[in-house]
Amino acid sequence: MINYKKYIQEKLFNILNVENISVENPPKENMGDFSVPCFNLRNEELKTPFEVSSYIKDNFVDDKGYFKEITVMGCYINFFLNYNSFDTLVINEIINNSSYGSFNQGNNEKLLLEHTSINPNASPHIGRIRNSLIGDFLGNLFSFVGYVVERHYFINDIGKQISYLLLAYEKYGNSKTTFKDMLELYIKINAESKVDSSIEEKAFYYLNELEHGNKEVREKFKHLTDICVEGQTSILNSIDIHFDIFTHESDFVFDDSTKNILDMLNKKNVLKEDDEGRKYADLSGYDIPTKSPVLVLTRKDNTSLYPLRDIAYTLYKLKRNSNNNYIVLGEDQETYMKQIAAVIDILELKAPVLISYSFVLLNGDKMATRDGKIVLLEDFLEIVKTKLKEEFNTRNILVNEENLSILANACIKYTMYNVSINKCVNFNYKDAISFTGESGIYILYSIVRINSILKSNKYDEGVSLKYINNIEHKIIKELYMFPYIIDSLLTTHEASSLTSYLYKLATLFSSYYENVPISSETDEVLKASRICLLISIKKVLTSALAVLGIKTVDKM
RNA sequence: GUGUCCAUAGCUCAACUGGAUAGAGCACUUGACUACGGAUCAAGAGGCUGGGGGUUCAAAUCCUCUUGGGCACACCA
Numbered sequence: 001m002i003n004y005k006k007y008i009q010e011k012l013f014n015i016l017n018v019e020n021i022s023v024e025n026p027p028k029e030n031m032g033d034f035s036v037p038c039f040n041l042r043n044e045e046l047k048t049p050f051e052v053s054s055y056i057k058d059n060f061v062d063d064k065g066y067f068k069e070i071t072v073m074g075c076y077i078n079f080f081l082n083y084n085s086f087d088t089l090v091i092n093e094i095i096n097n098s099s100y101g102s103f104n105q106g107n108n109e110k111l112l113l114e115h116t117s118i119n120p121n122a123s124p125h126i127g128r129i130r131n132s133l134i135g136d137f138l139g140n141l142f143s144f145v146g147y148v149v150e151r152h153y154f155i156n157d158i159g160k161q162i163s164y165l166l167l168a169y170e171k172y173g174n175s176k177t178t179f180k181d182m183l184e185l186y187i188k189i190n191a192e193s194k195v196d197s198s199i200e201e202k203a204f205y206y207l208n209e210l211e212h213g214n215k216e217v218r219e220k221f222k223h224l225t226d227i228c229v230e231g232q233t234s235i236l237n238s239i240d241i242h243f244d245i246f247t248h249e250s251d252f253v254f255d256d257s258t259k260n261i262l263d264m265l266n267k268k269n270v271l272k273e274d275d276e277g278r279k280y281a282d283l284s285g286y287d288i289p290t291k292s293p294v295l296v297l298t299r300k301d302n303t304s305l306y307p308l309r310d311i312a313y314t315l316y317k318l319k320r321n322s323n324n325n326y327i328v329l330g331e332d333q334e335t336y337m338k339q340i341a342a343v344i345d346i347l348e349l350k351a352p353v354l355i356s357y358s359f360v361l362l363n364g365d366k367m368a369t370r371d372g373k374i375v376l377l378e379d380f381l382e383i384v385k386t387k388l389k390e391e392f393n394t395r396n397i398l399v400n401e402e403n404l405s406i407l408a409n410a411c412i413k414y415t416m417y418n419v420s421i422n423k424c425v426n427f428n429y430k431d432a433i434s435f436t437g438e439s440g441i442y443i444l445y446s447i448v449r450i451n452s453i454l455k456s457n458k459y460d461e462g463v464s465l466k467y468i469n470n471i472e473h474k475i476i477k478e479l480y481m482f483p484y485i486i487d488s489l490l491t492t493h494e495a496s497s498l499t500s501y502l503y504k505l506a507t508l509f510s511s512y513y514e515n516v517p518i519s520s521e522t523d524e525v526l527k528a529s530r531i532c533l534l535i536s537i538k539k540v541l542t543s544a545l546a547v548l549g550i551k552t553v554d555k556m
Numbered sequence: 557g558u559g560u561c562c563a564u565a566g567c568u569c570a571a572c573u574g575g576a577u578a579g580a581g582c583a584c585u586u587g588a589c590u591a592c593g594g595a596u597c598a599a600g601a602g603g604c605u606g607g608g609g610g611u612u613c614a615a616a617u618c619c620u621c622u623u624g625g626g627c628a629c630a631c632c633a
Contacts, residue, residue: 028576035576048613074576076576119633161633291558291629296631299631305631306632309633330627331628335628419568420570422562423561423563426567430567431581438580438581438582442581453592492573510596513592513596514597515598556593
């Protein structure tokens with residue numbers, strides 16, 4: 001595929017001897033397909049931007065004939081594509097290239113990505129799920145552009161809260177206790193601990209035994225966390241989110257990892273001990289926005305604190321992959337990750353790249369478990385499915401469970417992805433369940449309409465293509481942009497750019513669908529060309545949706 | 557208090573990371589259903605981009621002050 005911006009840049013270099021001149025996409029149709037602002041290109045001979053743009057126009061040699069027109073508009077110079085050749089080129093490329101959209105940026109390199117890692121005592125809810133979705137999106141994206149992605153999940157099976165849960169499980173649970181029951185047990189034991197101090201003592205007793213290698217206690221913890229993780233992952237699987245590697249936090253306590261880290265930090269002269277006997281890493285010299293630049297690593301009884309175990313886990317991940325290593329965490333972890341990164345730097349390694357996101361608000365408020373201001377993922381999915389069923393009933397259409405799931409997933413994913421990563425998602429049922437206008441359903445509906453036409457119209461290979469409508473040029477131009485959109489995501493990590501792109505392409509198609517006949521077109525060349533266009537639109541829509549982890553349906 | 561992120565139409569969000577007249581959806585108003593599937597399309601109305609100052613040919617975007625919110629700030633994970 002031709003990179004027109006680069007082509008223009010090379011020609012401009014020949015004319016002005018300036019490299020990488022900014023080539024933009026003009027905001028309006030009458031401004032052409034590519035444009036170059038000439039304000040910054042003034043020099044001693046060309047004193048005004050207008051002189052520059054005129055000079056470029058007079059000296060630009062379009063030897064390949066890509067442009068049908070080059071115009072000067074004020075201080076901009078605008079390039080108009082020669083659509084006759086452009087349209088055919090793009091459509092042929094899309095039809096023939098099985099990985100259209102990818103420039104193979106990953107080149108089969110391995111990439112490690114950690115996301116979600118929910119505490120075992122918690123259930124995936126709309127807030128937490130933002131982590132999983134961003135993680136899944138990144139995994140799909142990296143994989144799409146040719147990385148070999150490994151998705152990691154860290155099971156925090158050793159904290160105080162899991163010890164509480166174990167106590168509750170032993171007191172009230174039985175062999176039939178499920179993951180969902182666990183949440184109630186956890187709330188119950190927390191309430192009890194407020195009036196009964198022996199619970200906290202027992203919890204610490206268990207933790208201590210665990211950390212000192214008591215095999216029986218270890219088994220208990222393992223059994224409990226297995227139930228929880230199984231429950232969590234099956235909910236996540238229901239929205240098509242999967243992991244390759246699960247790692248237990250406790251593993252790093254049972255082997256020598258944490259001890260080794262303390263030794264290494266000691267050798268670097270950053271391991272200090274406070275009055276009470278707690279060990280901490282001295283991070284002075286690093287830009288850590290805390291009151292004092294330290295990271296506490298152990299309790300006074302020498303048992304490990306979470307950061308120490310987390311460092312051990314991070315080293316484990318870096319050992320598997322030191323180059324492409326990513327972690328998705330909420331914005332509340334930013335300072336903490338700076339501390340971890342500092343320690344990793346002291347150990348002369350490169351910390352994982354942090355992708356952080358802002359929280360999800362519920363009707364403008366922060367989600368709070370204790371006030372019941374929380375939307376569990378499974379509950380939300382049920383609500384959407386019920387609403388969808390009603391919609392199908394009014395149309396007298398039978399729908400299967402699988403398609404219901406796909407549509408419900410599309411709903412929630414589109415809603416969550418449509419907001420920039422560092423802005424809060426303001427979640428409300430009304431908008432999330434909306435099936436009209438900008439929504440996941442709208443995109444899937446577009447594909448259903450395409451399918452409907454393709455079913456009764458076959459595509460003949462090798463036909464010559466001809467596009468005569470302005471909207472066809474616009475659609476093809478949009479299709480051409482797809483690989484560049486994908487490429488930009490690698491640096492911005494913004495799923496919202498992709499939802500915008502999908503929506504724009506789908507609206508263009510809808511307008512096309514309403515205004516240009518396809519099946520009923522009598523000119524065979526035009527008809528075949530339009531069928532090819534539909535195939536191309538479908539292919540790009542489907543690829544983009546796949547990056548967002550959204551599947552498509554044949555009918556709805 | 558210090559650091560950091562955010563504030564754009566009544567509501568929910570965009571704006572190619574400094575470019576041309578700030579764009580969409582919902583809601584509201586009007587038009588198109590004997591339909592290539594109306595979960596749609598065509599159109600209307602809606603803005604001092606929280607406020608002040610600055611840098612620039614050019615600011616929603618950068619700097620500064622200010623107002624209102626989120627998050628973090630040693631022994632939780």
